[in-house]
Amino acid sequence: MNEYNKINLDDNSPKPKKHTLRKASAFLMAMVLVSGGSIAVYREFTANPVSAVEESAETPSDSKSSVSVKNMSFINTTEDSDEELSTVEIVQKVLPSVVGVESQFTVTSNNNGYYYGFGNGFGNMPSTSTTVGTGTGVVITEDGYIVTNAHVIYDSEYGAGLADSIKVLMSDDNNYDAEVIGYDTDCDLAVLKINADGLTPAELGDSDSLMLGEDVVAIGNPLGFDLMNTVTRGIVSGLNRNITINDKAMNLIQTDTAINSGNSGGPLINKKGQVIGINSSKMSSSYGSASIEGIGFAIPSNETARIIDDLMSYGYVTGKPQLGISCQDVTETVSQMYNMPVGIYITEVSEGSASEKAGLKSGDIITAVDGEKVETAEELSAKKNTHNAGDTIRITYVRNGREETTDITLDEIKKEK
Numbered sequence: 001m002n003e004y005n006k007i008n009l010d011d012n013s014p015k016p017k018k019h020t021l022r023k024a025s026a027f028l029m030a031m032v033l034v035s036g037g038s039i040a041v042y043r044e045f046t047a048n049p050v051s052a053v054e055e056s057a058e059t060p061s062d063s064k065s066s067v068s069v070k071n072m073s074f075i076n077t078t079e080d081s082d083e084e085l086s087t088v089e090i091v092q093k094v095l096p097s098v099v100g101v102e103s104q105f106t107v108t109s110n111n112n113g114y115y116y117g118f119g120n121g122f123g124n125m126p127s128t129s130t131t132v133g134t135g136t137g138v139v140i141t142e143d144g145y146i147v148t149n150a151h152v153i154y155d156s157e158y159g160a161g162l163a164d165s166i167k168v169l170m171s172d173d174n175n176y177d178a179e180v181i182g183y184d185t186d187c188d189l190a191v192l193k194i195n196a197d198g199l200t201p202a203e204l205g206d207s208d209s210l211m212l213g214e215d216v217v218a219i220g221n222p223l224g225f226d227l228m229n230t231v232t233r234g235i236v237s238g239l240n241r242n243i244t245i246n247d248k249a250m251n252l253i254q255t256d257t258a259i260n261s262g263n264s265g266g267p268l269i270n271k272k273g274q275v276i277g278i279n280s281s282k283m284s285s286s287y288g289s290a291s292i293e294g295i296g297f298a299i300p301s302n303e304t305a306r307i308i309d310d311l312m313s314y315g316y317v318t319g320k321p322q323l324g325i326s327c328q329d330v331t332e333t334v335s336q337m338y339n340m341p342v343g344i345y346i347t348e349v350s351e352g353s354a355s356e357k358a359g360l361k362s363g364d365i366i367t368a369v370d371g372e373k374v375e376t377a378e379e380l381s382a383k384k385n386t387h388n389a390g391d392t393i394r395i396t397y398v399r400n401g402r403e404e405t406t407d408i409t410l411d412e413i414k415k416e417k
Helices: 026-035 087-097 301-314 332-338 377-384
Strands: 098-117 119-139 145-148 165-169 175-184 189-194 215-220 230-245 248-255 267-269 275-282 296-300 325-330 343-349 365-369 392-399 402-409
Touching: 087 098, 087 119, 087 215, 087 230, 087 267, 098 145, 119 275, 145 301, 165 189, 175 301, 189 301, 215 275, 248 275, 275 301, 296 301, 325 332, 325 377, 343 392, 365 377
Parallel strands: none
Antiparallel strands: 098 119, 098 165, 119 145, 145 189, 165 175, 175 189, 215 230, 215 267, 230 248, 248 296, 267 275, 275 296, 325 343, 343 365, 365 392, 392 402
16 A cells, blocks of 8 residues: 555654645645745755655653743733834844754765675665754743744754754854753744843733734844844734644744744744744745745744743643554545545554554554544544543544444643654
8 A cells, every 4th residue: 555645643753745636726836835845944054955864763851941931021921001112122122032043953864876885886875964954042031941943953854853953142142052941843832941041031922912914023033144133024914824834734823024044933023022923934935927925924922832831841742632543544546446445544553552542453444533524644633633632532443344433532742753
């Protein structure tokens, strides 16, 4: 069944990109490019990355700070007021909290070609290269905690995994080595810690109070540090945008504020000088004569606050559910070829997982969740993600041609794999 698109629902590992037929409209083409990886992820490599790499399995340590952001000035915003700041005043207030983030990755590849070793001949010759990515971050505590995007410090596109080393460049040109406190690739957020005191933490605003058309400002480091602390201005172009980026569904703020490669992890700021979003992505492409410009996205601050709290307290985002299976899609074509139902074919059930406890086995084909039909692993994952760890869902599956059901109590994903 080589046609299957393998996906692992046991953890948050990067999912393979899909190449399916799309309708030929400019809007849908743009959305395909977003979900297919053409969206700018703000990583400015100074070396050319190679493909076909081995993925790093490094994870953050479990022994992280137990400090809760609920006790920090980042969360405890000042009392709301109607006072609005000029753009200059906004920049003066927030700029000391904006930093540059530089991550160094090691990429390993197996190149097919002629080489000399114990005998001459063609074969695989492993090679490694070092790449450097740059992004932006926001200081959230006086003693050196910083939030940025997960993709700034964790590479899934080329399989380099967690960065070998991370440096933080302050607005006063001082730089520090940074420790990864925690990160989540689904939420695309990470918390770093540097050994510094007396920093200026940003003030968090209420993203739920944003209005369509409201003025916003972004500060970041587009294209590396030569243009550090670039300020751009725009409006809130859309709210509650459900966007899929690299097969991961996110609810984001849309803005026409100029956001470019290197802005990742930087603040989107309201008229009161409060951070109401973390810039994470943009739509970037063209289709026919239509050019796509000014469509950027930011992670809402209210969602960011909850994730930061979990990352600082536990090193991972709590409550995320998992089934504990690896599976492949049974498409219409495969269904006809092998005389099996359309659905999700289980290739492996993890030992001790929620699915094993519920009696699912390799070879079962999942066809419905809570009575609603599912045909792809992506649909199954979307259904699962509407629940929290500890919730119970009913799975309908086919085993040896017979339809059966079982209730599964979802496990919690403890940390990134």
